[in-house]
Amino acid sequence: MEPNQGFGGTLWMIFLFALFASGSGENDRDFKMCGTWRHGNGLLTLAHDLKRGCGTITISANESSLSIRGEITAQCENSSVIKLDPSPEARERPFCVYWEPLLDLLWVEVNGQNHTLCWPSGLQGNCCTDLSQGENKGISTYGILNATQRDDIISYKTHPAYEFFGEIINCKNKFCDEASQGSGDKVNMIEETVMRSKVLGNVVLPCALSSVVEMEEGFQGYNITLPAPQGVPPQMIPSVHLPSCLKPPEKKKVKVVCTYFKNSILFQFNLGPGKPILEDVVGITVENEIITNLPEPIRIGFHHSAIPTSHSRKCVSWDTKKDPAEVTWKKEGCETIQKGVEDTECHCNHLTYFAILVQLEPRPVRHLVALTVITSMGCAASTLSCVVLIYFLNTQRRAKDQSTAVHRGLAMALFLLSLLFFLTGTVANVGGNKACWVFGAALHYALLSSFSWMFIEVLHTFWLVYMVFSPSPNPYVWHLVGFGLPAVPVIVLLAIGKVYGVIEVVSSEDVNNPYLMCWMDVSPHSVGLLAHYFINLTFLAVVVLSGLIMLFLVLRNIQNRDEWRKNKVAFLSIWGLSCLFGTTWGLGFLDFGQLSEFIPFLFCILNSLQGFFLMLRFYILERMRKQSGSSLDGSTASSTRQQMLQEKS
Structure with a gap:
């Protein structure tokens, strides 16, 4: 029986399909195997038998069934047979198998329909990934043809099955390494992945620490306590206040993710010499929403080392309307409130990534x-x-x-x-x-x-x-x-x-x-x-x-x-x-x-x-x-x- 059936499950599948079809999760998607299933004209099923571990996953197909079996999951153990929509005229169906080990998420797309076999259960530490292909299983009348792995052709012939072997690695470290390489658009990977992990509360990654809050009906605002990295005093962690107007009124429940980046190396783009941002960066995202022009601002409090009075400081935010491949900071939309040489509060009317921009080499004019x-x-x-x-x-x-x-x-x-x-x-x-x-x-x-x-x-x-x-x-x-x-x-x-x-x-x-x-x-x-x-x-x-x-x-x-x-x-x-x-x-x-x-x-x-x-x-x-x-x-x-x-x- 397909898990999480009903209206909520259908919405989740639609969201996943829209997200994955647009390619927004391509950066952290670890495995993708696609092909054409050549089958008969009888009853068709999708069978799966998934177990914990890190061994072999076999993707096979015959006249009536497409099967995924093996040991690659961290938490998911699921075995069932799903009936597929009949199609007497068509003898071939395109399909893709997707596997994200960091989320412990596995789903299959058959003929344009998504079937989630393992749902997200948090962000995994050690996981089974880097799946490599084994030997092809002969040639048959029914099976898989035009097989590809990550869009690279494996074989144009019809084979009954394909085997892939995995190995255990630290998924969180690998994920952060991928996010820190390349241009600014990869920074979005972190909050998107945390949002899809279906976790409430704190989420800890080597490159970022997040807090996930669910805003329900009657939401009156919330003060978020971000998790502190090891060895960092809690009073040094930025504070975030979410106003009541942040929750979209048409939704009963919606999640908001606040992410704290202690190392700002991911965001040091397009600043120019002598204009660095401070070490702390805070990102705020509401699930499936673009938030602008809030009547009551978001308040982010930064505690930092003392800034001399001759140095200017400004609250800035990432301008996501420009090239997403670049991190471009802008001052519009945020008000800077100085609360001392070591404390600055940012009042912003939109959601994105926020930081403090410091002018290191100013030439202030007297009088x-x-x-x-x-x-x-x-x-x-x-x-x-x-x-x-x-x-x-x-x-x-x-x-x-x-x-x-x-x-x-x-x-x-x-x-x-x-x-x-x-x-x-x-x-x-x-x-x-x-x-x-x-x-x-x-x-x-x-x-x-x-x-x-x-x-x-x-x-x-x-x-x-x-x-x-x-x-x-x-x-x-x-x-x-x-x-x-x-x-x-x-x-x-x-x-x-x-x-x-x-x-x-x-x-x-x-x-x-x-x-x-x-x-x-x-x-x-x-x-x-x-x-x-x-x-x-x-x-x-x-x-x-x-x-x-x-x-x-x-x-x-x-x-x-x-x-x-x-x-x-x-x-x-x-x-x-x-x-x-x-x-x-x-x-x-x-x-x-x-x-x-x-x-x-x-x-x-x-x-x-x-x-x-x-x-x-x-x-x-x-x-x-x-x-x-x-x-x-x-x-x-x-x-x-x-x-x-x-x-x-």
């Missing part, structure tokens, strides 16, 4: 809130200043002058940079990575364009002061360099992908609440870091060095002019040029030692106000021009050049 406020106010002032300056340059009489075109290009680039930087925090918090992919690229382009126009100002001023008798390049050339050249590296980085997105600026006052902004991923060994060094710093170095050289040359050239001797306010013009031509960006290289308290503030103030300083410079020079009829601006050099050309002619 981040103050620096953020200063930068935002400076960018707002620069944005408005650039608008005023662009309007002024477009309405004055010299609007079509080459110098005015260069100044206008720089003003437009700084306007775009100030505006985007002012909005970057809002976009990062509202739009996330998808919005930051585009916004970060635009911000990068604005920065490179500003650097390019600063360099053009350097070159243009040098040209006007020193190349008096040579015509300066056409304004279209300046626009191509200032607005076209920066687009090239940005387009290349967009094509490469995974460069722009949301980044975190960690505050030393609160490492767990970083400032979010759209920018390049400059984590170690990333493409964004290489791009930062080879593109951003190269642009910056060219601007800073050329700016310093230009300042020296211009100062040497004009120091004997009457304007300089008569009006020392001209010094403000030179100082304004130093801001324009990138020397303030070089302050970032001085952020070390005792200067680290002062330099960040000076850096943020001067660079966020560059648009304002640009407008102030033109206002001062315009007043000087009106008062004295001359200027230290490029326009004066241009008029001087025109006078010299006229004298020469």
